[in-house]
Amino acid sequence: MSQQIPAILIFGPPGSGKGTVGVKLAATTQLKHLSTGDIFRGIAPASENGKLIASYSSAGKLVPDEATAQIFERFVKGLIDTNKLNPEKDILLLDGIPRTPDQVDLIQSVVSVKHVFVLEIKNDATIVARLLNRAKIEGRKDDADEAIIKNRLAEYREKTAAVLSKYDEKIITRIDGDNSPDEVFSDTLAAYVRFMKNR
Numbered sequence: 001m002s003q004q005i006p007a008i009l010i011f012g013p014p015g016s017g018k019g020t021v022g023v024k025l026a027a028t029t030q031l032k033h034l035s036t037g038d039i040f041r042g043i044a045p046a047s048e049n050g051k052l053i054a055s056y057s058s059a060g061k062l063v064p065d066e067a068t069a070q071i072f073e074r075f076v077k078g079l080i081d082t083n084k085l086n087p088e089k090d091i092l093l094l095d096g097i098p099r100t101p102d103q104v105d106l107i108q109s110v111v112s113v114k115h116v117f118v119l120e121i122k123n124d125a126t127i128v129a130r131l132l133n134r135a136k137i138e139g140r141k142d143d144a145d146e147a148i149i150k151n152r153l154a155e156y157r158e159k160t161a162a163v164l165s166k167y168d169e170k171i172i173t174r175i176d177g178d179n180s181p182d183e184v185f186s187d188t189l190a191a192y193v194r195f196m197k198n199r
């Protein structure tokens with residue numbers, strides 16, 4: 001892509017509230033929320049990409065970096081081509097990408113990361129309870145199996161946490177994800193307002 005789009009990343013283990021906070025931020029600010037989970041779930045299951053994604057997600061594993069970056073770039077280009085994204089004015093809020101240090105490099109031609117929000121949860125039991133509850137409410141199969149949840153947490157700790165080391169600590173804001181959803185949103189919104197003031 002010829003032009004990098006400014007982006008803020010939102011990180012946190014599965015069940016930390018990234019999706020909820022992302023949707024609320026997009027509704028109240030200029031940010032355009034892009035969740036790779038939503039992008040992947042929106043791909044036709046019978047398509048080549050759909051089958052590829054299903055083979056990994058059903059085992060609680062991450063989709064390979066190259067495939068993830070290609071699907072992401074194609075999706076962003078589609079948003080620009082259909083006037084749903086204006087690279088001159090909009091800032092992306094990315095949820096679920098980059099998930100590995102290699103993805104940081106692979107998406108560099110598409111986005112320029114300006115800030116990172118990290119929702120931190122100290123206790124795994126909190127995460128497991130939240131996801132099992134979400135599975136009941138939303139019917140998400142990937143949240144209903146405790147073994148798969150633990151797999152996803154291990155993947156997050158091993159791979160995604162390493163992503164943060166690729167960014168300067170100065171652009172990272174850590175937020176307590178153990179708080180209530182309203183408090184987590186309020187803290188993240190305050191961090192966004194500070195970022196916009198100092199741009």
